Amino acid sequence: NIQQSEGDLLPRYVRVNTLKTTVEDAIDYFKRDGFSYLGKAYRLDDLKLKGKSFVADLHLPDVLVFSAKTDFHDHYLYKAGHIILQDKASCLPAYLLNPSAGSVVLDACAAPGNKTSHLAAIMKNKGRLFAFDLDAKRLATMSTLLLRAGVTCQQLANQDFLKVDPDGSQYKDVEYILLDPSCSGSGMVCLRDEESSLQKDSGRLKALAAFQLHCLNHALRFPRLQRLVYSTCSIHTEENEQVVAACLQQNRSFRLVPGLQQWPERGLPPFTQCLRASATKTLTHGFFVALLERHTAETLKEQ
Ligand code: SAM
Numbered sequence: 001n002i003q004q005s006e007g008d009l010l011p012r013y014v015r016v017n018t019l020k021t022t023v024e025d026a027i028d029y030f031k032r033d034g035f036s037y038l039g040k041a042y043r044l045d046d047l048k049l050k051g052k053s054f055v056a057d058l059h060l061p062d063v064l065v066f067s068a069k070t071d072f073h074d075h076y077l078y079k080a081g082h083i084i085l086q087d088k089a090s091c092l093p094a095y096l097l098n099p100s101a102g103s104v105v106l107d108a109c110a111a112p113g114n115k116t117s118h119l120a121a122i123m124k125n126k127g128r129l130f131a132f133d134l135d136a137k138r139l140a141t142m143s144t145l146l147l148r149a150g151v152t153c154q155q156l157a158n159q160d161f162l163k164v165d166p167d168g169s170q171y172k173d174v175e176y177i178l179l180d181p182s183c184s185g186s187g188m189v190c191l192r193d194e195e196s197s198l199q200k201d202s203g204r205l206k207a208l209a210a211f212q213l214h215c216l217n218h219a220l221r222f223p224r225l226q227r228l229v230y231s232t233c234s235i236h237t238e239e240n241e242q243v244v245a246a247c248l249q250q251n252r253s254f255r256l257v258p259g260l261q262q263w264p265e266r267g268l269p270p271f272t273q274c275l276r277a278s279a280t281k282t283l284t285h286g287f288f289v290a291l292l293e294r295h296t297a298e299t300l301k302e303q
Contacts, residue, residue, distance in 0.1 A: 012066040081148035089277035089287035093231040094118035099176040101126040108161040111138030120151040166221040183232040187286020240288040259291040
C-alpha cells in the first residue's frame with residue numbers, strides 16, 4: 001500500500017522533555033547507546049537519515065531526528081519520560097504559542113496530552129495550565145503521560161470546553177490558549193491506508209468545521225487572552241484556512257501573525273502567515289497551524 005509506505009519513510013522525531021533533561025544530555029545518552037550524532041541539520045535533506053545516525057532538527061530546538069522506523073518504545077529515555085515520541089509537526093503549536101514561565105495557559109482539547117506536556121516544559125512548570133477534554137478515557141491516559149513527563153503545573157478537567165465559562169473568576173488571567181480540536185485526521189499518513197478515508201465526506205467535514213469554528217470563537221471570549229494557536233492534523237482547507245477566515249471575520253479584535261518564517265510550507269493564499277506541513281514538503285504528517293494575537297492600539301492603526 002502506497003500511503004502506508006509513505007508513513008514508514010518519515011523520519012522518527014523525538015522531543016526532548018526539558019522538564020527532565022537537556023538536549024545536550026539526551027544527545028550524549030544516545031551517543032553512548034551506539035547512535036552516531038551528525039550535528040545540527042541545515043537543510044531538509046539532512047533529515048533523511050540511514051541506520052543509527054541522528055541529527056538535531058533545523059527548525060525546533062528540542063527536537064532530535066532519527067532514521068525512519070527507529071523504535072524507542074522500549075528505550076530507557078522514553079520510559080523515564082526524558083523523551084516524548086511526537087511528530088515534528090505536532091511540536092509546532094506549543095512552540096509557536098510560547099507561553100512565558102509563570103503565565104496562565106489553557107489547553108482546550110488536550111488529551112492525550114503531548115502538546116500539554118510541551119507547554120509545561122516551555123513554561124518550566126511555572127504558572128497554571130488548565131487542560132480540558134471531553135473523553136474520560138483519553139484524560140486518564142493523559143494523567144499517566146503527564147506524571148511520567150514530570151508535569152506539575154496542570155489542572156485537568158473532564159469537561160466540554162464549550163461549556164467552560166470564559167468569565168469564570170479562575171480564568172480571568174488566561175493569556176494563552178492552545179486549541180487543537182477534533183478533526184478529520186486526514187493529515188495522518190498512517191491513517192490514510194483506506195481509500196475511503198482519502199475521499200472527502202463533505203457532510204462530516206462541514207460538521208467538523210462548524211465545531212472547530214465554535215471552539216475558536218469560544219476561546220477568543222476569554223477576557224485577557226493575548227495569543228492563541230489553532231491547529232489540526234487535517235489537510236482540508238475547510239477545517240483550516242476557511243475556519244480561520246470565518247473566525248477573523250467574526251472577531252475583529254484578533255489578527256493572524258506570521259509564525260516561524262523559515263518554515264517552508266505555508267497556508268493557502270492569502271493565509272500564508274499560517275503553517276502547513278506534509279510528508280512531501282516538511283517530512284512530517286499533514287498538519288495546519290495558525291497563530292492569532294489580540295490587536296493592540298498600534299496594530300489596529302496599521303490596519
Ligand atoms: N492536543 C492533543 C494532543 O496533542 O495530545 C490532541 C487532541 S485531539 C486532536 C482532540 C481532542 O479533543 C480529543 O481528545 C477529544 O476527546 C477532545 N474533544 C472533542 N470535543 C471536545 C470538547 N467539546 N471539549 C473538550 N474536548 C473535546
